[in-house]
Amino acid sequence: MGAKELDEVRSNMARAATRFDGAEREAPQLIAVSKTYGAEEILPILEAGQRDFGENRVQEAQSKWPTLREQFPDLTLHLIGPLQTNKTKEAVALFDVIHSLDREKLARYLKKEMEALGKSIPLFVQVNIGEEEQKSGIAPDQTIEFVRYCQQDLGLDIQGLMAIPPVGEPPAPFFARLVELGKDAGLAKFSMGMSADYETAIEMGASYVRVGSAIFGARDYT
Numbered sequence: 001m002g003a004k005e006l007d008e009v010r011s012n013m014a015r016a017a018t019r020f021d022g023a024e025r026e027a028p029q030l031i032a033v034s035k036t037y038g039a040e041e042i043l044p045i046l047e048a049g050q051r052d053f054g055e056n057r058v059q060e061a062q063s064k065w066p067t068l069r070e071q072f073p074d075l076t077l078h079l080i081g082p083l084q085t086n087k088t089k090e091a092v093a094l095f096d097v098i099h100s101l102d103r104e105k106l107a108r109y110l111k112k113e114m115e116a117l118g119k120s121i122p123l124f125v126q127v128n129i130g131e132e133e134q135k136s137g138i139a140p141d142q143t144i145e146f147v148r149y150c151q152q153d154l155g156l157d158i159q160g161l162m163a164i165p166p167v168g169e170p171p172a173p174f175f176a177r178l179v180e181l182g183k184d185a186g187l188a189k190f191s192m193g194m195s196a197d198y199e200t201a202i203e204m205g206a207s208y209v210r211v212g213s214a215i216f217g218a219r220d221y222t
């Protein structure tokens with residue numbers, strides 16, 4: 001797994017983009033999700049030209065990315081997993097984009113740490129688009145109000161919305177719902193689509209797809 005799979009994903013993305021029939025938009029970007037993978041698997045992907053990477057844990061990312069960044073200073077690191085408020089400072093120091101802003105307390109902590117570091121990080125608001133009990137994310141019916149709070153009260157740079165549709169259901173209606181919600185909130189960027197459904201997500205307007213196993217192979221959590 002590696003560079004060949006990366007090429008395949010990229011050409012699938014380009015083909016899917018031609019099937020999008022909405023308004024003009026920038027080409028969707030690929031985030032290679034490298035969680036659980038080490039530098040030896042990540043390096044060939046960097047060498048193949050990929051520069052956007054996603055990690056879901058602050059500590060794991062801290063253990064591998066500072067070294068890789070010395071070699072590839074132009075890479076962009078995306079936090080795509082849940083963020084604890086006690087890790088906000090480390091997250092702000094390490095990541096370039098955060099896709100998992102999902103509550104007011106976290107918004108306030110991010111604001112404080114970004115001010116302290118003199119850094120403004122683009123953020124995506126994570127929406128619990130399937131309204132699943134166990135899943136993180138803002139409830140769809142509270143999203144517009146939350147986005148407004150982040151933008152107007154805190155002055156945060158909210159780029160768009162992020163979601164993970166429920167497992168085992170066709171994802172298209174959930175992607176459509178996220179796009180609708182974003183438009184109502186005045187946002188035009190969407191972080192949606194993973195290995196199983198990134199082509200569908202692009203057809204429906206994704207700006208960023210987050211693809212792990214289709215590039216790196218199945219993950220081993222043991």
Ligand SMILES: *Cc1c(COP(=O)(O)O)cnc(C)c1O
Pocket residue numbers: 033035056080081164193194195196210211212213214
């Ligand atoms: C792991 C993960 C992905 C990538 O999942 P794959 O199915 O391996 O492509 C995407 N988004 C989030 C939030 C993840 O945690």
